[in-house]
Amino acid sequence: MPAPVAVATALAGTRTGRRVLIGVLVALGLAVGLVLTPLIAIPFAIAGAGASAAIAGSSEGGPTVEGEWGYPLAGNYTKGRGFGWGPVVGCAYCPSDHSGYDMAQGCGSTIFAAGPGRVTTAGRYLDYGNAVIIDHGDDLFTLYGHLQDDSIRVRVGDAVRAGAPLGAEGNTGRSYGCHLHFEIRSHGTRIDPQPFMAARGLPLT
Numbered sequence: 010m011p012a013p014v015a016v017a018t019a020l021a022g023t024r025t026g027r028r029v030l031i032g033v034l035v036a037l038g039l040a041v042g043l044v045l046t047p048l049i050a051i052p053f054a055i056a057g058a059g060a061s062a063a064i065a066g067s068s069e070g071g072p073t074v075e076g077e078w079g080y081p082l083a084g085n086y087t088k089g090r091g092f093g094w095g096p097v098v099g100c101a102y103c104p105s106d107h108s109g110y111d112m113a114q115g116c117g118s119t120i121f122a123a124g125p126g127r128v129t130t131a132g133r134y135l136d137y138g139n140a141v142i143i144d145h146g147d148d149l150f151t152l153y154g155h156l157q158d159d160s161i162r163v164r165v166g167d168a169v170r171a172g173a174p175l176g177a178e179g180n181t182g183r184s185y186g187c188h189l190h191f192e193i194r195s196h197g198t199r200i201d202p203q204p205f206m207a208a209r210g211l212p213l214t
């Protein structure tokens with residue numbers, strides 16, 4: 010009989026011995042657990058890091074682009090106010106006649122250029138908070154409003170194409186919760202982004 014088993018058997022013979030034995034077994038179990046915990050936890054930590062990297066990668070993977078134009082957000086989003094008349098309940102300072110199309114994916118989501126052009130504004134802009142405006146030529150402009158502070162990734166003069174990251178969805182300016190205010194101006198007039206995008210194979214839902 011090996012010595013440890015002999016000792017265990019002897020201890021098990023008395024009540025105090027059994028208590029000592031249980032104590033030793035619990036201590037052993039804890040020790041084994043402590044040694045194994047990092048081994049079990051590390052693969053999960055690695056898997057977790059991999060998963061978060063994949064999520065970051067997918068949002069940076071860019072939005073759907075059809076030809077020269079694409080969505081200003083990658084993946085699913087929640088529709089906010091559409092273009093035109095629509096008072097905001099609970100927001101006295103929000104204009105009732107809405108000049109753009111509101112889309113929300115969550116604070117910090119990447120906002121992308123919808124079409125090719127040159128950046129004419131990249132910073133504070135009127136009630137739009139932090140905004141980017143792109144000149145697409147032919148007197149056509151797109152505007153991306155309410156971007157997060159310090160999130161703008163382009164500068165005035167930069168040439169961009171659809172899918173270029175511009176900044177992050179935020180709540181700056183006259184905004185009521187994180188969202189993107191997507192506005193299109195054609196020949197000095199703000200136009201409804203919905204038919205504009207639909208005509209390019211990019212229906213806004």
Ligand SMILES: [Zn+2]
Nearest residue numbers: 109110111190
């Ligand atoms: Zn808006």
